[in-house]
Amino acid sequence: MHSHIQQLFDIAAKPSRKVIGLMSGTSLDGLDVALCELCGDGLDTGIRLLQFTTVDYAADYKQRVKAVFSKRDVDLQAVTLLNPWIGVEHGRMINQCLEQWQLKASDVDIIASHGQTIFHCPKRQHNIAEYGNATLQIGDADHLAVTTGITTISDFRQKHIAAGGEGAPLAVYGDYLLFSSRDENRIMLNIGGIANFTWLPQTLDAEAVFSSDIGPGNTMMDAFIQKHYPGKYFDKDSALAKAGSVSEPLLNALKQDGFFALNFPKTTGPEVFNLGYLAKAQQQSGTEALSHGDIMATLNRFSADMIISA
Numbered sequence: 001m002h003s004h005i006q007q008l009f010d011i012a013a014k015p016s017r018k019v020i021g022l023m024s025g026t027s028l029d030g031l032d033v034a035l036c037e038l039c040g041d042g043l044d045t046g047i048r049l050l051q052f053t054t055v056d057y058a059a060d061y062k063q064r065v066k067a068v069f070s071k072r073d074v075d076l077q078a079v080t081l082l083n084p085w086i087g088v089e090h091g092r093m094i095n096q097c098l099e100q101w102q103l104k105a106s107d108v109d110i111i112a113s114h115g116q117t118i119f120h121c122p123k124r125q126h127n128i129a130e131y132g133n134a135t136l137q138i139g140d141a142d143h144l145a146v147t148t149g150i151t152t153i154s155d156f157r158q159k160h161i162a163a164g165g166e167g168a169p170l171a172v173y174g175d176y177l178l179f180s181s182r183d184e185n186r187i188m189l190n191i192g193g194i195a196n197f198t199w200l201p202q203t204l205d206a207e208a209v210f211s212s213d214i215g216p217g218n219t220m221m222d223a224f225i226q227k228h229y230p231g232k233y234f235d236k237d238s239a240l241a242k243a244g245s246v247s248e249p250l251l252n253a254l255k256q257d258g259f260f261a262l263n264f265p266k267t268t269g270p271e272v273f274n275l276g277y278l279a280k281a282q283q284q285s286g287t288e289a290l291s292h293g294d295i296m297a298t299l300n301r302f303s304a305d306m307i308i309s310a
Contacts, residue, residue, distance in 0.1 A: 017109045024116045026193030030056040033097050045177045051101050055093045070270040087140035091147025105149040113154040115139035120269040122166045135167040166267040169196040172211035180204050193219035195307050212265035215306035216273040221299045223275050241300045244293025253281035254302045
């Protein structure tokens, strides 16, 4: 057996495994780095969080990624160059974390890297007959592995798409293994750039578990702040939103997208819910003159209402 394949078998056979998990979502605020110890398997999986930190992205990093993020037409050379570059940058961030945690690469069994989503495109979004669901994440795992010296697994979404899904939300299997309960039905809610949930029935029937996007979480609010307040990346403590009032005409216009009428499960992203979507809703509702505070209050309410109505 090839030595690298044997290494994976050896890791899987250990009574416990130390795994670094990475997550960089559509909010583009930083890289979440979690060092966990896992034992068991299936519904008997146990997990213990050993270390966690969020490494903030520098302004230059954000600028490079945003140049190609959620855009239909981009510089293909820039995307190609970013793929290994992000892998190396994420590797350097992990090395910094290991140094802070006083650990060596040999203390970690494996890295699980989601990568950075650049474009998410389910079939109902592109509506081209001969193509199915698609999504693209970059941040090459080989560069990450070489930079850290740690075995790395990645590219988690494509199997879901190949099996007929949309490649998102990603956390459903982990939610099922770690948070299912024989005593009660549970819903796991995640509010990131996009809000999504996982349904966990108390029957523990894996076939009945499902996960779905709901709609925008903070993506539109963050984009609005970043456009109108250079140097700021989000509305800290909802200060601007609290200073404003909800505009019912704008709120109603924001809720009119056909996505919300689709059955679960479904996926979406900033390719749909962005500042262009906001501008269109303002035009339709005659609310172009709203203050920044009123817009932020309305966007906040929009996200909350769609979560509640789901």
